[in-house]
Amino acid sequence: MLLPFQRGPFRGRTSVSLTLISRFVEEYRSSTPNKLKVIDAYLLYILLTGVFQFLYCVLVGTFPFNSFLSGFIACVGSFILAVCLRIQINPQNKRDFLTVSPERAFADFLFAHTVLHLVVVNFVG
Template identity: 35%
Template sequence: MPAKRHAASTTSASTASTPATLSSGPATLKTNASAAEIAQHVWQQYLATTSQRTMLLDAFMAFLVLVGGLQFLYCVLAGNYPFNAFLSGFCAAVGQFVLTASLRMQTSDKSGPVVSKPSSKGKNARFVDDDDEEQVSGYSHERAFADYIFGSLILHFFCINFIN
């Protein structure tokens, strides 16, 4: 009997890992997946579908959260005697996070679900290509980065002046 149990446990373990290794398309989760499986699936999808530029922005945003958290923790534990300095540093971290999130939204790939356009009828109907529509509705990456640099300079100028 123990040999059968061992054989059954090895076959169930091998079939459980088979869907993860055979991936002809995007991996799907079971309806009763654990929180760890969901987190691992989200992380793998993030690594597989996110561009390196967006990952770099995400890493910088995580660094800004860490810096803001450390400043707040220091303020709670050690006191906030130069309160202007704490506010300036904390506002610089939060403001830079907001500016970076804006840059990420403007430069990330817009590969969301495809939405069909409403059809228009009549002799004055105007048809727009997908490329023209993206060009009208969004900025170029260079323009978004220039806005990011300009906003960062203004933010840090005010933060430095706030220290006094």
């Protein structure tokens, strides 16, 4: 018995897609350093938090608008800072950041994160 995605024009595309996804996951697990995997997990958490806040805003409302805006800005800012950290400590980008050590990149991340959250708390009031 064929499943619905195994019939018609999508028959070959599904197997190619599944092969592509499984190869991506396999290469990610084998070649990505653990430091980057931790940052990727943090990025996924921030992304899901931002999506949840946006869905809450759409479905329920934005009664304390400053609180919603502060939380959403904190999510977007944290995501951007974490992406910058990931780019700086990625071993493949080492030649682009010769003067920045991973420790320095993490210290910059912590400093920028602190400033971001001070601004967010100040915005809430």
